[in-house]
Amino acid sequence: LSALYNEELKSENLQVAETNSDVEQELIMLIDDDTTLLMFLKDELEKDGYSVMAYADPERALASFYDLNPDCVVIDVHMKSQHGLQVLNSLKELMQKSYVPTIMISVDSSKETRVQSYSGGADDFILKPFDLEEFKIRLGNQLQKKRSIDELVLVDELTRLYNRRFLAGAFERLMNQMSRENVAFSIAILDLDHFKNINDTYGHPAGDKVLMEFANIMRQQMRPSDLVFRYGGEEFLILLPKTDGKTAKQVLERILSELHRTEFISEDSAFRVSFSAGVMEIRESNDLQIVLDLVDGALYEAKAAGRKNVKL
Numbered sequence: 001l002s003a004l005y006n007e008e009l010k011s012e013n014l015q016v017a018e019t020n021s022d023v024e025q026e027l028i029m030l031i032d033d034d035t036t037l038l039m040f041l042k043d044e045l046e047k048d049g050y051s052v053m054a055y056a057d058p059e060r061a062l063a064s065f066y067d068l069n070p071d072c073v074v075i076d077v078h079m080k081s082q083h084g085l086q087v088l089n090s091l092k093e094l095m096q097k098s099y100v101p102t103i104m105i106s107v108d109s110s111k112e113t114r115v116q117s118y119s120g121g122a123d124d125f126i127l128k129p130f131d132l133e134e135f136k137i138r139l140g141n142q143l144q145k146k147r148s149i150d151e152l153v154l155v156d157e158l159t160r161l162y163n164r165r166f167l168a169g170a171f172e173r174l175m176n177q178m179s180r181e182n183v184a185f186s187i188a189i190l191d192l193d194h195f196k197n198i199n200d201t202y203g204h205p206a207g208d209k210v211l212m213e214f215a216n217i218m219r220q221q222m223r224p225s226d227l228v229f230r231y232g233g234e235e236f237l238i239l240l241p242k243t244d245g246k247t248a249k250q251v252l253e254r255i256l257s258e259l260h261r262t263e264f265i266s267e268d269s270a271f272r273v274s275f276s277a278g279v280m281e282i283r284e285s286n287d288l289q290i291v292l293d294l295v296d297g298a299l300y301e302a303k304a305a306g307r308k309n310v311k312l
């Protein structure tokens, strides 16, 4: 009996470990003005372990697309406020060249609607009413495809910087070099200040231009051996081999003043951009996740100290 109890306990612990650590939940964005179907699908998909954001209003879904960064978007073709194909089109613009699969769902089986969906870039087209089991399998296939593509891609399309998938390997190589040659390296996380305001005021395309230009500035200012990653939407991570914390901080401050010297033009207004950053010197073996948490803490301090500064 006690053996049985232990087994149960073990499997319970395993589940806990799985839900709150490394395993990233896949996020599905649902857009449909039929709230009954919306809530039903949300419920069903959550039961399967997906994280789901459901929107009856397509405008709100589009507005939160960057923040959510979903793994798949399901769009109803016939909605009262906005045509689903129009929503698909706006989404494709927001995605730039990054890949997020889209599934159109529709009561309309006409050839025209199907062709327009596929030529608009939809990855699948599912007729309503659908069988839930089949829907889940087709959704699962899209997510699987996205996972495979994500694993292949090491470079972010918008900025041409490394993406975070390349980080663990690069970090390990620097750790090895540090132990071998007994020389410290540094890591920094940079986060653009009030970037939401820039998007809201000048539009997302202007925000994207800032990201591209900022990537160029970093490339110009860093040594060829430094590695720059697009860590999140408007967050960047830099690895500086053979560099102590004090020097790394100076490099970042140079990048900060270079960025702030740059005037961005959007239609008839000009604006400037700054970032906040946390830096950490590494001179002994440490776990990547622990290091990231510490650097994040320094970044948080930099933000709290009024932004536009670098904290070591």
Ligand code: GH3
Binding pocket: 066, 067, 191, 192, 193, 194, 195, 196, 197, 199, 203, 204, 205, 206, 207, 208, 211, 232, 233, 234, 303, 307
């Ligand atoms: P803070 O100074 O506290 O960092 O303020 P913030 O507004 O920068 O912070 P927050 O993290 O709330 O907002 C980041 C914004 O970055 C939200 C999101 O819309 C935008 N964003 C993320 N990725 C992209 C992108 O690829 N392009 C554009 N244009 N905007 C993006």
Ligand code: MG
Binding pocket: 032, 033, 034, 076, 077, 078, 079, 080
């Ligand atoms: Mg509808």
Ligand code: MG
Binding pocket: 191, 192, 234, 235
């Ligand atoms: Mg941020």
Ligand code: MG
Binding pocket: 191, 192, 193, 194, 195, 196, 234
């Ligand atoms: Mg920010």
